[in-house]
Amino acid sequence: xxxxLGVLVVILGFATRRNPLLVVGVAxxxxxxxxxLSPQQILAAFGDGFASSRSVTIFVITLPVIxxxxxxxxQEQARTLIGRLGxxxxxxxxxLYLLLRQLTAALGLTSIGGPAQSVRPMVAxxxxxxxxxxxxxxxxxxxxxxxxxxxxxxxxxxxxGEDCFLAIGSILLIxxxxxxxxxxHLEPLQLALWAIPTAVCAFFIxxxxxxxxxxxxxxxxAAAGGRSAADGSRTAEETK
Numbered sequence: 539x540x541x542x543l544g545v546l547v548v549i550l551g552f553a554t555r556r557n558p559l560l561v562v563g564v565a566x567x568x569x570x571x572x573x574x575l576s577p578q579q580i581l582a583a584f585g586d587g588f589a590s591s592r593s594v595t596i597f598v599i600t601l602p603v604i605x606x607x608x609x610x611x612x613q614e615q616a617r618t619l620i621g622r623l624g625x626x627x628x629x630x631x632x633x634l635y636l637l638l639r640q641l642t643a644a645l646g647l648t649s650i651g652g653p654a655q656s657v658r659p660m661v662a663x664x665x666x667x668x669x670x671x672x673x674x675x676x677x678x679x680x681x682x683x684x685x686x687x688x689x690x691x692x693x694x695x696x697x698x699g700e701d702c703f704l705a706i707g708s709i710l711l712i713x714x715x716x717x718x719x720x721x722x723h724l725e726p727l728q729l730a731l732w733a734i735p736t737a738v739c740a741f742f743i744x745x746x747x748x749x750x751x752x753x754x755x756x757x758x759x760a761a762a763g764g765r766s767a768a769d770g771s772r773t774a775e776e777t778k
Contacts, residue, residue, distance in 0.1 A: 544569030607659060616660045617667035628668040628684060629752040632691045633745045635661055639695025640741055644702035651692055662688040673759045680758060687751055690744070698740035701733035709733075 544565045551561030570580035620626065626634075642650050651657070662685045669676055669684055676684070700706045704726045716724045 541569050541572045543572060612659050613663040616663040617670075620664040620667040620671070623668075626668060627672065627752045628665045628687075628755065629749040631668050632661075632665055632687055632748045632751070635688075636691040636695045636741060636745055636748060639692055640699035640737060643696045643699030644737070646700075646703040646705060648696060648700050648703075648706070651696070653689060653692065657689050657692050661692065669755060673755065676759075677762060680755065680762075684751075684755075687748060691748060694740055694744045698733075698737040702730050702737055704730050 547565040547568050548561055551565070552558070566584065567580055570583065575583070620631065639651050642648075649655070651661075665684050665688045666676065666681060669680070701708060703709070709726045709729050712729060713724045713726050716722060
């Protein structure tokens with residue numbers, strides 16, 4: 539049981555807001571030493587884990603490419619494109635992206651989007667462009683709110699859409715655990731079919747929240763404009 543002290547290291551590290559990579563590394567080393575592994579065995583375990591999960595390092599390739607695209611005007615082109623679509627508001631655009639993200643995730647295309655691949659370089663700038671076309675320059679507080687809703691559309695679409703795909707890791711993990719533990723025969727198709735009603739409900743619930751964002755932005759920016767006008771008139775009177 540003493541090897542479980544490595545979990546305590548993780549809890550303390552996250553509670554004190556240390557670097558996650560450093561916390562996990564120290565916890566792994568501590569767990570290995572408590573389990574009476576030699577330094578060579580601990581290093582070999584780290585190497586085996588990295589070799590078996592090489593796909594997690596794909597961001598090393600994608601991030602420089604996205605940065606290069608942004609430097610050459612990707613965000614500006616996204617804003618220009620959304621500016622030509624007059625009837626597409628911020629809420630409608632994000633609801634369409636939620637639907638697209640959920641459908642592609644249900645087909646197993648989970649890497650087609652994401653915060654780094656699509657939200658930051660394209661989705662968020664397009665949502666901001668739609669809001670700017672309707673309201674003019676946005677305050678920083680409103681801009682951050684639009685970005686958070688853009689990220690939420692991606693996250694909700696992926697989370698509830700991927701379980702509708704037969705070969706996703708979570709479905710295979712559940713079926714493997716249930717079949718091994720309870721000596722039954724549960725097919726991935728059964729879980730995927732039961733995930734569809736949940737995904738549909740998630741789309742309608744979060745889609746409604748996204749569509750309601752337009753009205754919320756109208757009220758928020760109208761109130762901000764009223765306060766700015768009142769402050770301006772007050773300043774003019776004080777100047778006189």
